Amino acid sequence: MLPTHMGHDIYIEKIARHLSCHSRFVDLVCCQAIRRYRNGEIESEVLYSNQMRGKIFACIRTLFLRTHYLHERIITPSVLRVIQNQVEKEAYGIVLASYLVTLVCLLNSGKKFAVFTHNDEFKMYMDIAQQSANPLVHLVAKQSLGWLRREISRLAQVSVFLHISSNDRDGYERALPGHKCLITGVGTDLDESPQWGSAPLDAPVILSFVGSLGVQMAVDALNNFYIHFYPQLHSAFGPRLKVRIVGSQPGTAIQKLCQTAGWELHKDVSDFVLSQLLCESTFTILPFSYSNGVKLKLLRSLGSGTPFLSTTVSRPPNFATPLGCCFSDNVEDWTAAIRFWLSQPDRFAMRQRLYDQAKANSWPRIVDRLANALFVSLRDSVS
Secondary structure, three states: OOOOOOHHHHHHHHHHHHHOOOOOOEEEEOOOEEEEEEOOEEEEEEEOOOOOOOHHHHHHHHHHHOOOHHHHHHOOHHHHHHHHHHHHHOOOOOEEEEOHHHHHHHOOOOOOEEEEOOOOHHHHHHHHHHHOOOHHHHHHHHHHHHHHHHHHHHHHOOEEEEEOOHHHHHHHHHHOOOOOEEEOOOOEOOOOOOOOOOOOOOOOEEEEEEEEOOOHHHHHHHHHHHHHOHHHHHHHHHHHEEEEEEEEOOOHHHHHHHHHHOOEEEEOOOHHHHHHHHHHOOEEEEOOOOOOOOHHHHHHHHOOOOOEEEOHHHOOOOOOOOOOOEEOOOHHHHHHHHHHHHHOOOHHHHHHHHHHHHHHHEHHHHHHHHHHHHHHHHHHHHO
């Protein structure tokens, strides 16, 4: 979807843009456009008419057709026609699909495939089925899980699975031992010359939540923060504490929560404004009670030199806690982390250290590794 708001959309756009530096060009088929990248820049964009199905309608189709929710949500007749026409007319060396449901549309094209899985969908839909109090959502999650179990073997025979983390890989490995896969990792943007400024001892304590605000996961995370973290943090820091909610397409629930709690809502901001807001933040917060695909948020915080406070479910595997940051489900630990940060005499140097750490996960470096791995994988499949 363009413009990109959701984490998976941002991820695919960054991959396409930087992968074009390793090939003649990269075509990105989006919800309403076909965009060509060359040498890291947009060369052309052709729009077409399409609209994703509504969530309720997609749920109903999923149950009646015994398919997968994402298939019914995003694979419309228009998208299917554009994808198949594009793949047929171009001599692509490899086709990269976003989500397994997209790969299904391509099986008869005779191309070489790899597919970005984005999350451990088995875990994600099992969690939704177990935790949701909505009967429709519960049934749709179970149906989507059933579709995955039926289709995964067929899809794995014709493609390489591209997993973001070893945890995601392990989830698919339990369902299909020995499947062909690569771990791609997640990249981040780096703010150019971030302006942190000086923060006096009595400066506001600014906590910022950043992400797509139109999804249930964001609503649940902010409710979790409001109930289990915010009261004690507000008691500890009083009027110094300021909470900013920054993101795209906030729904009614989040708008009401911000109004009730007195939090600042910054909606649909530009990349430049986002960078400013992150640099002004004392911490970013990730108060998720369940988690899929939040490593992008962690790294984006570090890419601004800003420490984070996170619940433990958001911790990626083998991810060491950066200096000044905190992974904990205990509000006392968050409070202590804030006090520790405020007590440091040279926070500028600490921010610089976080920023330098993020450089190892810059998008050019991540995609460079991916391009090399794809080349080896393609070479081995031919030999």
